[in-house]
Amino acid sequence: MEIDRLMFRDGLMEGERILVTGGGTGLGKVMTEAFLKLGAEVHICGRRQGKLDETAQQLMDAHGGTVIGHACDIRDADAIKAMVDAIWERGPLTGVVNNAAGNFVSRTEDLSVNGFNAISDIVFRGTFYVTLEVGKRLIAEKRKASFLSILTTWVWNGSAFVVPSAMSKAGINAMTQSLAVEWGRYGLRFNAIAPGLFPTKGMSARLSPGGRGGNSNDEMNPMGRHGEMHELANLATFLMGPGAEWVNGQTIAIDGAGYQATGGTFWGTLHGLGDEEWSAMRDMIKGTNAQ
Ligand code: HXC
Numbered sequence: 001m002e003i004d005r006l007m008f009r010d011g012l013m014e015g016e017r018i019l020v021t022g023g024g025t026g027l028g029k030v031m032t033e034a035f036l037k038l039g040a041e042v043h044i045c046g047r048r049q050g051k052l053d054e055t056a057q058q059l060m061d062a063h064g065g066t067v068i069g070h071a072c073d074i075r076d077a078d079a080i081k082a083m084v085d086a087i088w089e090r091g092p093l094t095g096v097v098n099n100a101a102g103n104f105v106s107r108t109e110d111l112s113v114n115g116f117n118a119i120s121d122i123v124f125r126g127t128f129y130v131t132l133e134v135g136k137r138l139i140a141e142k143r144k145a146s147f148l149s150i151l152t153t154w155v156w157n158g159s160a161f162v163v164p165s166a167m168s169k170a171g172i173n174a175m176t177q178s179l180a181v182e183w184g185r186y187g188l189r190f191n192a193i194a195p196g197l198f199p200t201k202g203m204s205a206r207l208s209p210g211g212r213g214g215n216s217n218d219e220m221n222p223m224g225r226h227g228e229m230h231e232l233a234n235l236a237t238f239l240m241g242p243g244a245e246w247v248n249g250q251t252i253a254i255d256g257a258g259y260q261a262t263g264g265t266f267w268g269t270l271h272g273l274g275d276e277e278w279s280a281m282r283d284m285i286k287g288t289n290a291q
Pocket of ligand 1: 101102103104105106110111112113114115116118119152165195196197198202203206207281282285286
């Protein structure tokens with residue numbers, strides 16, 4: 001990210017303590033960097049401690065401050081509890097960014113139950129487990145906090161070829177709206193960002209293997225381009241930072257109006273593919289899983 005394109009003053013996030021799930025890579029790392037640069041203590045979780053430590057060290061070398069990595073697969077509710085216990089030993093959280101996700105492009109008829117669960121267990125269940133574990137503590141301790149979930153524009157129209165993700169993220173959109181009302185009275189607020197295409201290594205490998213699929217979105221997008229990382233970081237900072245406390249229950253698209261132009265789906269071009277092409281794409285994607 002071009003860090004000098006952040007819109008906010010230094011020190012804005014001082015005193016904030018934020019957990020970013022999936023914070024070691026991709027969009028999670030970008031948001032972690034922004035919060036850190038602006039003064040927050042950031043906790044990041046993911047499956048690989050080595051990757052988390054590498055990211056934490058790199059960001060602290062660049063900006064100072066504190067980033068702490070926790071190896072935690074959010075499909076495992078017990079592991080989440082242990083992580084939140086460890087975080088609370090240093091002090092309570094003031095915010096959570098539900099960013100961790102899993103996804104791969106596939107014909108729905110090719111999915112096994114395990115394939116569906118691999119995605120829905122992360123996105124649908126895991127996001128709820130994290131929210132529940134942190135939310136219960138905040139309510140018991142009467143503390144205010146901001147929750148932000150990273151969704152996609154598919155939450156409104158669904159999307160072909162990524163059905164488990166579309167179903168799961170739509171569920172988290174409903175969680176955002178529901179808990180905004182139920183837990184708003186505790187000072188807990190819930191918002192979401194629906195990004196359009198922000199290319200990352202993991203996203204390209206699983207959603208556009210061999211360059212097929214989502215890349216066409218650049219030409220289809222009204223602004224003729226994909227998103228830039230500092231744009232996402234600015235919106236996330238606005239929603240997580242002090243001064244936006246009355247923003248609650250909202251899902252905000254950041255996609256150059258791609259949703260209005262294309263209905264939010266990126267994979268219309270895949271309808272023409274045959275069995276061999278799908279098989280080749282599946283092999284390419286599986287070669288990148290858990291990277
Ligand atoms: C069909 C597949 C498959 C594929 C895996 N499976 N890949 N089926 N096509 N390409 C099936 C397997 O065959 C298996 O079912 C089951 O899924 C579990 O596979 P594992 O490899 O054991 O899963 P696991 O190691 O848990 O990997 C999780 C993952 C993987 C979700 C499948 O993609 C991953 O680790 N992703 C990391 C995070 C990520 O995806 N980030 C990008 C998110 S982008 P069987 O029946 O064989 O046992 C995003 C939104 C993008 O979310 C928005 C863009 C606008």
